Ligand code: IPM
């Protein structure tokens with residue numbers, strides 16, 4: 001077996017701290033498997049922008065493309081104007097590498113207490129579209145700063161883009177025991193995009209007749225995510241609704257410190273990227289306080305994406321075992337990483 005060529009973008013704030021632990025667990029999971037990991041670190045984020053004014057150059061992108069996968073920590077810093085790194089680096093990576101499936105699983109692990117009194121069994125995955133919607137930057141403003149300012153952010157939804165993510169979501173639903181797909185949108189208001197999504201789901205459903213389809217407007221979906229999260233199996237939705245829903249999903253399943261994600265290019269024309277859902281958390285950065293668990297779970301998704309299923313399960317089981325015994329113990333970032341690695345090593 002060939003070694004994994006891994007591009008590492010630790011990024012800003014707690015990104016470097018959690019990535020260090022993610023790599024430790026990754027290396028531990030692979031030890032003895034015959035597959036190694038070769039990392040290339042990319043200096044991207046606030047430091048680089050301050051030093052050079054660059055966010056992500058074509059040279060960076062070309063170099064990243066030669067890797068099998070990307071592990072990303074977090075992007076964003078209060079010293080950089082809002083949007084510069086988000087658009088110029090994180091979203092640029094997702095768009096340029098065609099990460100049209102932004103996969104965000106939510107599972108309430110035994111031992112984890114969330115804010116819900118009676119959550120029941122929570123185990124669903126959000127398939128968030130990753131390359132379109134209001135994120136594309138199709139907008140503009142006129143008469144800025146005047147009482148007559150007009151500011152537009154146009155949501156772009158293409159038949160091609162919607163169909164490919166919907167088909168991926170159906171395939172994921174078909175592979176799960178409950179085989180249920182919920183489309184979340186707002187077609188009573190966003191009639192153009194909403195109807196495209198609805199028609200697409202109906203059409204692709206014909207290819208997956210054993211998948212049950214359900215529809216919720218996004219506002220109602222937020223209610224059910226709190227009152228009855230067990231009703232969800234696979235959710236498919238657009239880029240912005242998916243962004244919002246997955247923060248709520250993280251909140252009900254133990255918080256953002258546990259939420260993993262994968263930005264997947266299912267056609268494998270470019271490397272997929274694995275990152276915790278959380279941000280750079282400048283308020284706690286550099287203090288060893290960040291929970292690396294979300295990054296470690298993202299590493300499990302990375303392993304699974306590369307076909308290393310046994311190693312992926314070992315990492316997920318290590319996290320499950322740690323969470324089962326975690327209680328309210330406070331450990332540093334490095335301690336959690338070390339404990340998880342020890343469990344993976346068995
Ligand atoms: C996320 C983040 C990003 C997003 C930001 C930082 C651009 O919130 O990964 O969910 O909106 O996608």
Ligand code: MN
Pocket residue numbers: 243244247
């Ligand atoms: Mn988000």
